[in-house]
Amino acid sequence: MKLILFDCDGTLVDSQHIIVAAMERAFDAEGFPAPERTAILGIIGLSLPQAVGALVGAEHVGEVPRVVEAYKNSFRDLRADAAHHEPLFxxxxxxxxxxxxxxxxxxxxxxxxxxRGVDMVLKRFELEGRFATIQTADDAPSKPHPGMVEQALAETGAERQATVVIGDTSFDMQMAKSAGVTAIGVGWGYHPVEALVAAGCDHMCSNVDSLRAAIADTVGWTRSDG
Structure with missing residues (x-):
């Protein structure tokens, strides 16, 4: 079996607005100046404690748990607002x-x-049952550690040479290369294309049509565009 592993934020769903808004609220609630939008987009893909730690800096590492909790609360509140829903690309x-x-x-x-966040996305778009393995921040070390890919391989029995990671960040590409699987980057997400190339992506896709072609070329999928 061939295994196609998708990142979520920035690859499947456009979640930048709710993530930025929740992070700004969290920092404000805990008395920190809000990070620049570009800085917040740059840490999307990391697990939440690592993301917050990168934004607050080493000198405030002791404050990370409080900001993480404030972010979770802000994200939950914003998710109830239709203006902050995360659409599929x-x-x-x-x-x-x-x-x-x-x-x-x-x-x-x-x-x-x-x-929980993944389950809510899948439920909203009626995608339950589509994914044979779901690896999250609850299950494995943060990207770019290869643990999520390793666990997905173990869970499905797929071979490395028949496995692809598709993502929009350098963290995704580094994770894939560390795990010894093919890395396909997408250009509609939150990291610059140059960063994905520098991280070692094997294919770079500008739109879903080119992603279809890259998947077909990599794993031998017989494409169906209809």
Whole structure:
């Protein structure tokens, strides 16, 4: 079986607005100046404690748990506001549908989100049951550590040479290369294309059509565009 592992934020769903808003609220609630938007986008993909730690700096490492909790509370409140819903990127729903129909492919998720956050996204878009393995910040070390990929391989029995990680950040590419699997970068997310290339991505895709082609070329998927 071939295993296609997707990052979530910035790859499947456009969550930048709610993440930035929640982080700004959390920092304000704990008396810190809000980070620049570009700085917040730069840490998307890391697990939450690592992301907050990078933003507050080493001198405030003791404050990380409080800011993390404030972020969780802010994110929960914002999620109830329709203006902050996380939409799927254009073309992603159809791509997942077509990949899921292939008899020789398994789909998975490797993400810095919590399992609860992933479950809510899947429920909102009626994607439950599409993914054979879901690895989250609750289950493994933060990216770029290869633990999420290693656990996905163990859970599904897939071989490394038949496994692909698809993501929008340098953390995704580094994780894939550390795990010895193919790294496919997407250019519609939150890290600059140059960062993904520097991190060692094997393919760089500018849109879902080029992602379809990269998956087909990498794992031998017989494409279905309809």
């Amino acid at each position: 254009p073309g992603i729903e159809a791509l997942l549908h077509d990949l899921h129909r292939a008899d020789d492919l398994l789909l998975g998720i490797v993400t810095g989100k919590s399992r």
